[in-house]
Amino acid sequence: SLTATTTLANGVQMPWLGLGVYKMDGDNEVKEAVASALEIGYRSIDTASFYDNEEGVGQAIKQSTIPREQLFVTTKVWNSEQGYNETLAAFERSLTKLGLEYIDLYLIHWPVPGKYKDTWKALEKLYKDGKVRAIGVSNFLEHHLKDLLKDATVKPMVNQVEFHPQLSSRSLRDYCSQHHIQVEAWSPLGRGRYLDDDTLQALATKHGKSPAQIMLRWDYQHGVVTIPKSTKKHRQEENAAIFDFQLSDEDMQQLDGLDIDKRYGRHPDEFD
Numbered sequence: 001s002l003t004a005t006t007t008l009a010n011g012v013q014m015p016w017l018g019l020g021v022y023k024m025d026g027d028n029e030v031k032e033a034v035a036s037a038l039e040i041g042y043r044s045i046d047t048a049s050f051y052d053n054e055e056g057v058g059q060a061i062k063q064s065t066i067p068r069e070q071l072f073v074t075t076k077v078w079n080s081e082q083g084y085n086e087t088l089a090a091f092e093r094s095l096t097k098l099g100l101e102y103i104d105l106y107l108i109h110w111p112v113p114g115k116y117k118d119t120w121k122a123l124e125k126l127y128k129d130g131k132v133r134a135i136g137v138s139n140f141l142e143h144h145l146k147d148l149l150k151d152a153t154v155k156p157m158v159n160q161v162e163f164h165p166q167l168s169s170r171s172l173r174d175y176c177s178q179h180h181i182q183v184e185a186w187s188p189l190g191r192g193r194y195l196d197d198d199t200l201q202a203l204a205t206k207h208g209k210s211p212a213q214i215m216l217r218w219d220y221q222h223g224v225v226t227i228p229k230s231t232k233k234h235r236q237e238e239n240a241a242i243f244d245f246q247l248s249d250e251d252m253q254q255l256d257g258l259d260i261d262k263r264y265g266r267h268p269d270e271f272d
């Protein structure tokens, strides 16, 4: 169910499925989308300072009657905010905009060369000060993680990366699992670009589910946390209804076979 959680390396429980709010408008759109998701039973929300909608997310949370400890809120430090002091300041801005007293998961949005290690030190400080329950990274490849782990005193608990059947990043997932880093999928639906794929369609028919549900169930069975985005209540419901069926080993292999190393977002070594 939507309350099913994975246990991070430090014991914190993180929901397997949450709502992504990238590109949702900061005012009514994000407020309505988060309100409807919370009503359906979503407990995890993924935002970022870059999305410019933290205030709307915070307002929806404030207006709901769900106890704070039942929610799992993720936000991220943006590229232009990286560096030790800059990150500490960015964190306070996010906290204020969200209207929260703590964040559940704070991530480095992208591995800005020459900066992400100082940024990580700031995340370690926030973690040690009890302002965040867990800290992690996003868009880190194996070489970034190796570099970070050389002098990290707290290991990242999560790595949020683009992940869907056309980009299944087997070796990165293996590396993360060896280091107890929970992998989390962004663009888990491949931004909706290939829902008409034959294999997805055939598995959808076989299980009486939609192609989107097949993709999200594949995440779950791979032990990957997922955060599909939708502003529409019926799609939020659809995306959450993945805990009542199971893909067989053969189904999983077929989906794994769709990997063509295709990115719909930026490459972690080539972003601006």
Ligand code: NAD
Binding pocket: 019, 020, 021, 022, 023, 046, 047, 109, 138, 139, 160, 161, 185, 186, 187, 188, 189, 190, 191, 192, 195, 210, 212, 213, 227, 228, 229, 230, 235, 238, 239, 265
């Ligand atoms: P996604 O793969 O979740 O696709 C979302 C799109 O798919 C929607 O806009 C909608 O058009 C369509 N869709 C959603 N549900 C559907 C359904 N049931 N049936 C058919 N179509 C459906 O793409 P995303 O928004 O890029 O990724 C999800 C979240 O990941 C974001 O909202 C954000 O929170 C996060 N993200 C993080 C990063 C990062 O750098 N860390 C980058 C991109 C996204």
